[in-house]
Amino acid sequence: MLLSLSNVTKSYETPEGPVEVLKGVDLLVSEGQSVALTGESGSGKSTLLHLASGLDRPESGVILVNGRDLTGLDEAGRALYRKNEVGLIFQQFNLIPSLNVEANIAFHAKLAGRHDVAWQSELVAQLGLGQLLNRYPEQLSGGQQQRVAIARTLAARPALVLADEPTGNLDEATGDAVLDLMLSLSRNAGSALLLVTHSMRLADKLDRKVLLRGGKIAA
Numbered sequence: 001m002l003l004s005l006s007n008v009t010k011s012y013e014t015p016e017g018p019v020e021v022l023k024g025v026d027l028l029v030s031e032g033q034s035v036a037l038t039g040e041s042g043s044g045k046s047t048l049l050h051l052a053s054g055l056d057r058p059e060s061g062v063i064l065v066n067g068r069d070l071t072g073l074d075e076a077g078r079a080l081y082r083k084n085e086v087g088l089i090f091q092q093f094n095l096i097p098s099l100n101v102e103a104n105i106a107f108h109a110k111l112a113g114r115h116d117v118a119w120q121s122e123l124v125a126q127l128g129l130g131q132l133l134n135r136y137p138e139q140l141s142g143g144q145q146q147r148v149a150i151a152r153t154l155a156a157r158p159a160l161v162l163a164d165e166p167t168g169n170l171d172e173a174t175g176d177a178v179l180d181l182m183l184s185l186s187r188n189a190g191s192a193l194l195l196v197t198h199s200m201r202l203a204d205k206l207d208r209k210v211l212l213r214g215g216k217i218a219a
Helices: 044-053 075-084 101-111 117-126 144-154 172-189
Strands: 003-014 018-029 035-039 060-065 086-091 160-164 192-196 208-213
Touching: 003 044, 018 044, 035 044, 035 172, 044 060, 044 160, 044 192, 075 086, 086 144, 101 117, 101 144, 117 144, 117 172, 144 172, 172 192
Parallel strands: 035 192, 035 208, 086 160, 160 192
Antiparallel strands: 003 018, 003 060
């Protein structure tokens, strides 16, 4: 099992007092599997992704990735985990403004010591980025930036890809095309995918769907 969450809880302080977002979440994602995480707004989907990425820590419970407990890692250990084992795709593309498209795509893979010119070339071709390699993020449309963000994540061949509404800023047709490519390329990279989406139509494209409701996995 690649990713395992067991009885994970998380709450946040508000002016009205603490709000419990996750109330004992159990979730399993196996190697190479694609899983859609669905649920209403505010149900804790993004919070769960932040915990699985090591960007935040749970209050209790265990999060295992390849058998290693993330909750036992300090900040430096979690940063190393994000560099070497996990890829993140969010609605905010987080491209580096001072780097062109080609350098943005290569950035994470080089940082992780896994830059593969042939694999990057395949990603560029599949995602239709060949004519954009010398452009900078400010010169790209939203759809183009999203494809660059996907290429950058997959270029490092992470064991686990965590995607938070990755097509949320795109129109339906573009979003469908981008998700189809992301699924195909994730499989080619051997990466598992945990994807947050509000769309059941998009969720149906993945191997498995789970529903987060009332702070727990309902299905």
